[in-house]
Amino acid sequence: MNQLVLQAQLLELGLIRYTPAGQTALDFSLKHESQVQEAGRPRKVSMEIRAVAIGEICKRIQALGVGGNALFTGFLSAMRNGRGTIFHITALTPSPTPHCSNPD
Numbered sequence: 001m002n003q004l005v006l007q008a009q010l011l012e013l014g015l016i017r018y019t020p021a022g023q024t025a026l027d028f029s030l031k032h033e034s035q036v037q038e039a040g041r042p043r044k045v046s047m048e049i050r051a052v053a054i055g056e057i058c059k060r061i062q063a064l065g066v067g068g069n070a071l072f073t074g075f076l077s078a079m080r081n082g083r084g085t086i087f088h089i090t091a092l093t094p095s096p097t098p099h100c101s102n103p104d
Contacts, residue, residue, distance in 0.1 A: 002076060008070070013066050016062075049087050070095050075090070
């Protein structure tokens with residue numbers, strides 16, 4: 001199974017482009033910050049990840065805007081050049097929280 005759910009902030013937003021099949025595509029980056037438990041101890045996590053959306057969801061991500069927070073759902077794959085990982089977004093739920101955190 002390859003599914004990722006991440007509470008994150010929209011950090012950078014690219015311009016709409018089109019796939020060879022004519023679908024809209026949007027490249028952007030996300031920032032996640034939280035505190036999690038690892039080996040019984042709290043650990044702060046801060047990361048940035050590149051992401052892409054294909055199709056109708058592009059409009060929702062643009063409407064969210066830079067600085068917007070949401071719960072992003074999708075899957076991971078290799079980037080086109082084979083170097084690195086990219087998060088393909090298939091769903092999002094906007095979040096009113098000012099920053100990303102996990103109370104656990």
